[in-house]
Amino acid sequence: MVSLIEERDKMTKKNVVASNTKSAINMAITVAAAAANSSLFTMAALKPPVAPGSFFTILQRKLIQNLEINGAARVNAWVDSMRASSPTHVKSTTPSLSEDQSSWILRHPSALEMFEQITNASKGKQIVMFLDYDGTLSPIVEDPDRAYMSDAMRTTVRKLARYFPTAIVSGRCRDKVYSFVQLAELYYAGSHGMDIKGPSKGPKDKNDAQSVLFQPASEFVPMIDKVYKALFDETKSIPGANVEHNKFCLSVHYRRVDEKKWSELAQLVKSVLKEYPKLRLTQGRKVFEIRPTIKWDKGKALEFLLESLGYANCIDVFPVYIGDDRTDEDAFKVLRDRGQGFGILVSKIPKDTNASYCLQEPSEVMNFLQRLVQWKKMSLQRQGKKLSLR
Numbered sequence: 001m002v003s004l005i006e007e008r009d010k011m012t013k014k015n016v017v018a019s020n021t022k023s024a025i026n027m028a029i030t031v032a033a034a035a036a037n038s039s040l041f042t043m044a045a046l047k048p049p050v051a052p053g054s055f056f057t058i059l060q061r062k063l064i065q066n067l068e069i070n071g072a073a074r075v076n077a078w079v080d081s082m083r084a085s086s087p088t089h090v091k092s093t094t095p096s097l098s099e100d101q102s103s104w105i106l107r108h109p110s111a112l113e114m115f116e117q118i119t120n121a122s123k124g125k126q127i128v129m130f131l132d133y134d135g136t137l138s139p140i141v142e143d144p145d146r147a148y149m150s151d152a153m154r155t156t157v158r159k160l161a162r163y164f165p166t167a168i169v170s171g172r173c174r175d176k177v178y179s180f181v182q183l184a185e186l187y188y189a190g191s192h193g194m195d196i197k198g199p200s201k202g203p204k205d206k207n208d209a210q211s212v213l214f215q216p217a218s219e220f221v222p223m224i225d226k227v228y229k230a231l232f233d234e235t236k237s238i239p240g241a242n243v244e245h246n247k248f249c250l251s252v253h254y255r256r257v258d259e260k261k262w263s264e265l266a267q268l269v270k271s272v273l274k275e276y277p278k279l280r281l282t283q284g285r286k287v288f289e290i291r292p293t294i295k296w297d298k299g300k301a302l303e304f305l306l307e308s309l310g311y312a313n314c315i316d317v318f319p320v321y322i323g324d325d326r327t328d329e330d331a332f333k334v335l336r337d338r339g340q341g342f343g344i345l346v347s348k349i350p351k352d353t354n355a356s357y358c359l360q361e362p363s364e365v366m367n368f369l370q371r372l373v374q375w376k377k378m379s380l381q382r383q384g385k386k387l388s389l390r
């Protein structure tokens with residue numbers, strides 16, 4: 001494995017100077033991976049069938065564009081987009097949902113139903129697991145500070161990490177997500193991948209700082225602190241609004257804000273961010289995400305971790321990324337572009353996505369992970385038996 005410091009320096013240079021080179025490398029990997037897999041389903045699994053559907057896509061794209069603070073943002077568009085992110089509104093304004101839903105499910109089948117085909121496609125390759133936290137391992141809850149994962153899920157992820165390198169990739173502050181997951185053997189990428197740390201050597205690991213792999217947005221910390229204070233003060237007047245400090249980025253949660261106040265909240269956030277053109281705003285599930293405008297996201301974090309693990313130009317790797325949010329799309333897109341592994345979207349409703357498969361909720365995610373562990377255990381046992389028969 002290449003040294004982590006070398007990896008970090010390489011990634012920094014690439015990120016700043018040569019992102020086009022990286023695309024070229026990715027394209028080469030895509031072609032090589034496609035050529036190496038000739039069975040009909042493998043091709044389908046690696047290169048899922050159809051581009052994202054037209055299901056409320058154009059409307060949403062326009063609304064999201066309007067959210068960009070550097071563009072001609074309009075508060076009404078913000079509020080429309082905030083509504084569009086709420087499943088109840090999607091249902092009430094889309095009469096032919098069931099028809100759209102079934103065509104969407106055909107394009108993004110359940111990862112549980114396709115389990116056998118998925119594991120077949122991974123044969124001979126090293127599976128690497130990437131898991132978002134909120135809405136993927138833990139249910140979405142009213143109070144983001146209480147988004148606990150169940151003991152059963154923790155046990156499942158612990159077992160998973162015994163068989164496959166496993167990383168948690170979250171928008172949350174790394175320390176916060178670690179306090180929820182509490183598994184030292186995993187990789188953690190907090191702040192939308194802007195704060196990456198490798199596994200701790202043990203509970204009494206004194207060299208914690210050495211396992212920090214990459215923090216590309218360190219210079220933004222003072223600015224993020226300042227904006228946090230401003231947003232905290234400004235949004236005090238909105239009952240239920242909650243500003244979360246994620247170290248290198250911020251989240252403004254409005255899940256508990258009365259819908260009548262959404263427009264006011266959007267205006268407040270916009271007025272604060274007007275002063276900070278180096279920060280960008282995107283929208284998640286009832287949350288505004290505020291991040292530095294550096295070219296770094298969950299997709300870049302996934303690529304960085306694959307390189308750190310020694311799979312930079314390797315075609316024998318099968319990354320699986322499971323997530324429920326718009327910010328996870330960057331990682332789904334990386335996998336689609338690389339033609340390696342696949343993304344799984346956690347959602348009960350059709351969404352414009354680059355993921356190949358879907359799971360409805362965290363309980364299905366747990367089921368999928370448990371099956372993966374079982375499958376790996378069985379295949380190792382079979383291999384052991386074959387060897388002992390020789």
Ligand SMILES: [Mg+2]
Nearest residue numbers: 132134135325
């Ligand atoms: Mg999430």
